[in-house]
Amino acid sequence: QETTLTYMLWSTDQAEIEAGAIAAFEAANPGVTVEVQAMPPSDYWPRVSALAASGDLPDVMAMSSGFVQEWAAAGNLMDLAPLIGDTSLEGYFESAVEIGQIDGAQVAFPQNWVAPVLYYNRTAFDAAGLEYPDADWTWDDFRTAAEALTIDADGDGTPEQYGYWVYGRYAQTDPWVFRNGGRFVNEDGTALEINDEAVNALAFLASIVDDGFAPRPLELEGIRQQDVFGMGLAAMWVDGSWNIDNNRALIGDSFEWGIAQVPMGPDATPETAVAYAWADMLAVTTDSAQTDLAWALVQHLTGPTLTAADFTGGKVPAWSATAMSEEWLGRGQQPDNMELILEIGAQPLYTGFTPNWSAWRGYAAAGSGGLNGELDEVFNGRKSLEDALAAATAYGNDILSR
Amino acid sequence: MAEVSLHAITRRFGPTEVLRGIDLEIADGSFTVIVGPSGCGKSTLLRILAGLDAPTSGSLHIAGRDVTGLEPAERRIAMVFQNYSLYPHMSVRENMAFPLRSLRMGRAERAAAIDRAADILRIGDLLDRKPAHLSGGQRQRVAIGRAIVREPSVFLFDEPLSNLDAALRGQMRVELAELHRQLGTTMVYVTHDQVEAMTMAERIVVLNGGRVEQVGAPMDLYRSPATRFVAGFIGQPPMNLLQATVVRADVAHVVAMIGANQHIEAAVDGRGLAPGEAISIGVRPDDLAVVAQGGIPVRLSVLERLGPQTVVHARTEGGAALSAVVAGDTELAPGDRVGLFAPADRVHVFASSGQALPRPPRPAL
Amino acid sequence: MAEVSLHAITRRFGPTEVLRGIDLEIADGSFTVIVGPSGCGKSTLLRILAGLDAPTSGSLHIAGRDVTGLEPAERRIAMVFQNYSLYPHMSVRENMAFPLRSLRMGRAERAAAIDRAADILRIGDLLDRKPAHLSGGQRQRVAIGRAIVREPSVFLFDEPLSNLDAALRGQMRVELAELHRQLGTTMVYVTHDQVEAMTMAERIVVLNGGRVEQVGAPMDLYRSPATRFVAGFIGQPPMNLLQATVVRADVAHVVAMIGANQHIEAAVDGRGLAPGEAISIGVRPDDLAVVAQGGIPVRLSVLERLGPQTVVHARTEGGAALSAVVAGDTELAPGDRVGLFAPADRVHVFASSGQALPRPPRPAL
Amino acid sequence: MSDTLRRAPALIALYVVLLAYACVTLMPFAWMLITSFKESRDVFRLPPSFVPTLLYGPDPLANYTEVLTQHDFLLYFRNSFFVSTMAALGQVATCALAGYAFARMELPGKNAIFALILATAFVPTEVTIIPEFLLMRQLGWIDSFLPLIVPSFLVGSFGTFMLREYFASLPAEYGEAARIDGAGPWRIFWRIYLPLARPALISIFVIAFINNWDELLRPLLYLNSPELRTVPLGLMRFVGEFEAEWTLLMAGSVASTLPLILIYVLGQKYVLQGFAGGGVKG
Amino acid sequence: MSEIRSTRAPGPRGRVPISDNDHAPARPRSQSRWKTWGPALLFLLPAIVGLLVFRLIPIGWAFALSFTNWRIFNDIEWVGLANYAHILTSPVSREVLGNTLWFTAMYVPGVMVVSVTLAVLLNNSLRSSAFFRGAFFLPYITATVAVTLAWRWIFSTRFGLLNHLLAQVDIDRIAWLADPAWALPAVAIVSVWKDAGFYMILLIAGLQTIDPGVYEAARIDGARAFRRFYAITLPLLSRSLFFVLILALVRSTQTFEITYALTNGGPNRASTTLAFYIYQNAFVHFEMGYASALAYVLCFVIGLITLLNFHLRRRWVHE
Ligand SMILES: Nc1ncnc2c1ncn2[C@@H]1O[C@H](COP(=O)(O)OP(=O)(O)OP(=O)(O)O)[C@@H](O)[C@H]1O
């Protein structure tokens, strides 16, 4: 008989991409109609929250790593384990699947995952006579390169090209912290406890800015932060791999660029220097009345159905075969070393997400506050790191304790 | 068929009693003017007649029917407002059609009624204009037109001419009087302008402080005001009123003193008065003659030359203002010292209560 | 010290010429009334005098000084507006202090000036009220008070009485005339009410269609109107004006025909007229006597009994309206047929151009 | 003012000030307009450029054609137009009835009701919207235009306030004349006072239309079906997960402003009169 | 009947008590009361239904929620006054409250001065005035998000138009959106820019009710333009000014769209005002209970300010 599956996601682009796959799903399941609703993330969360409040959640919803804990805790997400049963999950990146497990329940299932990388401007490196960053790069190597890449050709005191570009956002700073063995929160994620490794990592970044090898964020206010590297204003940059698309569009062939892993910190051992990555997931909600069908849709949208072309930029398909296809690796396009992201995914991962992460970390429409806002103060030279972290800790713990 | 009678009508607004018991009979087909100073309750009374307001107590009959509790529309009355209250968004024709629609009159019948009224008021060529494009006089006529189409049995007018300029007011007065002759319908007309009352009324009702002061034909009120208030209110220029003290009084005469040593004599029945009593003396300006010798000595202050007559304003030695009317132009000039003389049978006397003293009884020969 | 003279003043608003060349001399200390129908340009002229508006061409002198381009404040004039234009948010005292502050007058001096003015106008007890809590007449007085505190050399009044009711208007007329006597300042007073013009003016300027029709003392204009327009405009009730054709005309007489076979004779110099020519005949209502036999036969329509006089409205057989003034009350009644007779030396004749024909030259004995 | 205006230097100064401020008000709009005629990659060029590059290309209206044809914007415009018109009309109707009753009719406790209508406007939408959402769900109105239309149909504090003042400023005599002419309460309202309040009604319509046209939060929460989307929802499609399609967003925004400009220009004359007669008094 | 009275009846408008007993005529009671009340009730019915259903129910609901820790997708838990207590003790909410007051202190006078100036300049019969009115009203009707992006470009530190202009007069670059001292003023500038045209229209409407004769009288009385403005225009416009003041106050405490698109409340909360904080809590953190409590604190503040204004009204508003 006729049934309708509802499916909501936070990207209209993604909805268009998936249209074919959905049609295929409908064709394979006669009588089933999939109703798709897509909207930008700032609208998505209020919307699904309201639906959660009224018990009208869609059968399948996109779920972010940052929110999955809260949503699971509120009992909105169905444990997929019984549905999975003995189905083999071999084709998926294991660590990505694990991100959707909370207290042993598989509350969400990855569709793709992303990781922060170090973008670097090869043309600028060549001009400065520097070696490209590699896995052995130390923070000192990084500093030396940043200094050499900072060029004020007209001598007006404002470099036309900075060595590096950073501001307080999670994707820009936290890779450094985690790669130095640093942690913001305690083991069970119930309180902020910023350890020394984290402090050292942040101090290192602050010193790069203070030394003038990176612009103060306030200098570049008004330019979208993800355009700074592409515009050639900075020769290195750390941010999520999802920015690869934007870089491609912006840079075109005006210079050569590549990606590298964020250098391991001096305080870290290979064991503590975890990689930072997280996944965009799909979840079956507890409001769904047709969980089998919903799970089928989740499988369909996360498995081999989607092709490499369906994943924008540096989003890595959770289905590893797709990820390892030539097409996804994007041969002939910049960067020419996409497999680096897959290497990151093979490492032990750490996300650092807690309930209310968006509030204490400073994310989305609260992005100017929390730890994010405090770090901006540091990078803008208005606050000492110590004061900033103390304030962020107090604020974060207030949130986590409520 | 449409006499109006009011019985013990009172109206209170919160603590203030605006009408204090009005008894009034208005004859069928008469033109009655209710006149009085601003705030005396004229409009309130008219609105009660119209049914726009209800009396606090008392009852009201129109054409013998008790209408006290009825809606305005059920009373067969029409009303013309001071500011015309034409519906500004409707053409003249639509304005006049409005009350007819309420009567559920047919289209053809309506058109005929409007044409008839337009004919009477000579506004046939204005029917498609909006009120904003009419002059004051034309608006006035349209307002009357809207009232007469319904063929009411009583017309109520609330100061309908006070927004017009002097010349137009004069003209409309005559037109209204002619209209009344033509229609023969009962008309109740409210104004604070005694000239209108005098010139238009068959009967005048003088209202003061929520009470009826006097009812009568215009010239009766003019010649024999019942109270000091009526005396001062009716007549233009107003009656000269002077403070005085009784010197002598008998059945046919009162001699009174105004100012230092200045006596004046009035032919009234002064039996109620005692020497030394404070009274008011009243003389109409047109009863005062300017004389070179005798009379009350005054000094002229202002002369108003109107053409057919001149109004002479003067002050007595005591500083009291007096005015006199002189026919035609005059050689007199401000500053001139002359006397003003009034024959005793034209001098009015008012007791301190305000009541007029009657003329002496005809000598029983 | 403050005569006002206007030379060839014109004012155009877009395509329409509102003032068409005004030459006028206003004597120092005089009370001049500018009168004319609505829209004739009176206010425009006054505003040009005040400096609120500028002439399109021409020049203006006050007290010998060319003020054509000066700001109002630099002209030593004061103005009283039709709707008073009191500052609604200020007390009476503040209203009167306002112009004094502009003069940077000290506090004590200011208080003294205000008290003086308040004294003259008897508004001493109103000083702390706001305009909204004043009656019409009181507002009027305050507006005048605000004008006199500054001791201007010329007062300008734009229809200051037209918002008052009849009784108050009569009273304020006299007060203004007295004020003029008291202050002796030049006053220019604009009105469309010819009664005000007649009663208050020393000199009247009749304006019509942006041109001066006639200038003169009130009784001169009344007795010898220079044009048909002035004749119809000045005088209340207005002059009766009838269409007529010349029957005979010579140096001392014009005989004209009004209606079928009805002749009327006027003692004017009719040398310019030819028999058969169309003219207008004018007779003032107070020059018409009601006669039982002879005269123009009419049928009475409305009688307005004012007390000292009665205005008789009548229609000729041809349907023309005529009115006459009868002294005192009368026994006449609507519907009566009587004759109306005018002595030839009171009959005016106007050529088709509107110009009045002069009275015949004194016979050279 | 007229005296100042008579003098040329003052007039020039006035125009200088006005033109300067006009630049300030128009500049951001001009930027939107220019951006809507650019190619995506020109948007973030440094230094910023004022050149609407598309205008020199073969397809100057590329962004607009894409917005209007490829993104169903004509449908969104129809929806927005329907929703805004209905909501504004409803608001005009309710506010007119209520404003009239508050100004001219008698009912015990009406002032308390009026005060409540005004006071409730002070509570921020963000906190009432979720309870409102739950309410709408109870009513079964989700995924229809009803939640967008009915609430503003039924309550409008500003409009009620303004119309109350406006009706109070109209002479009572019209109503009395009409009563004498035999008209009942409805006919007096409908045939006499309502036509007279036209400027106020139009200004409330204009303001309500603008506000409803811009509404994002409610459509977002209440509408599911793509065929019900309104213009602001449509515009949000250009704000992606990582990227905004600026040129399309700007073209869409400019296009979505045009109806409002039109409404304003048509209603301008009445808006001033309406406010002057209504709550706003000198 | 009380409000249907002659225009000439004295007494300030609206002061007449509504209670019917005072002056209602003595009529047969029950029947005729319903004759007058019935239609009134029918006329008010839509508004009353709307008020009850779509205003009072959600408002009451939200008030109840302010005593819970509801997170929308969570179960509801009663926490008593904890939310309110937290608001009063938390340094963050104190900072946010301070920002709100500072924003109000900039926005309200700013928007009043600009809109009064524009209104006065445009309250004439110049033919071009209609154009300027339209141009000044335009910001009010352009989509906030889109136009705020333009402002981001204008405020940009290094490549922004504003700093470029300031450089012409030798003023150093200001990091408008990233400097805690300037971010809130920048939000205020855009807010003033956006709303001034609307208030301008209200004020022009107010100005048009002033009798032009009063200005002529003032000119005759020797008052120059400036004195006419402060001695005549301002006091006579005070009713409108009061109305605009209240609107502006309420709006100043409720704007969040511009903050959202311009500074996102930053840098580090420097431009986070209460309304934006409520939005964050409600729709980013989904702390609906806490957001509701914040909203009622906001209502309390607005209410207080409004009452204060009504109290002071007599001092400067001329009826
Ligand atoms: N609706 C009302 N509420 C309270 N008082 C009223 C009302 N209507 C009239 N009054 C008062 O009743 C008194 C009489 O008013 P009314 O309008 O009848 O006077 P009026 O004689 O018509 O005066 P005018 O000549 O000025 O029109 C006035 O003092 C007025 O203030």
Ligand SMILES: Nc1ncnc2c1ncn2[C@@H]1O[C@H](COP(=O)(O)OP(=O)(O)OP(=O)(O)O)[C@@H](O)[C@H]1O
């Ligand atoms: N500012 C203006 N713009 C255009 N026309 C004007 C202006 N002021 C006056 N007029 C026109 O000039 C003519 C004369 O106007 P003015 O006000 O001087 O007449 P008035 O004699 O004072 O009339 P009233 O007795 O009605 O006051 C009128 O036709 C009027 O329409």
Ligand SMILES: O=P(O)(O)OC[C@H](O)CO
């Ligand atoms: O931080 P944003 O908004 O760029 O989004 C990153 C996504 O959440 C990746 O899952």
Ligand SMILES: [Mg+2]
């Ligand atoms: Mg009255």
Ligand SMILES: [Mg+2]
């Ligand atoms: Mg005039």
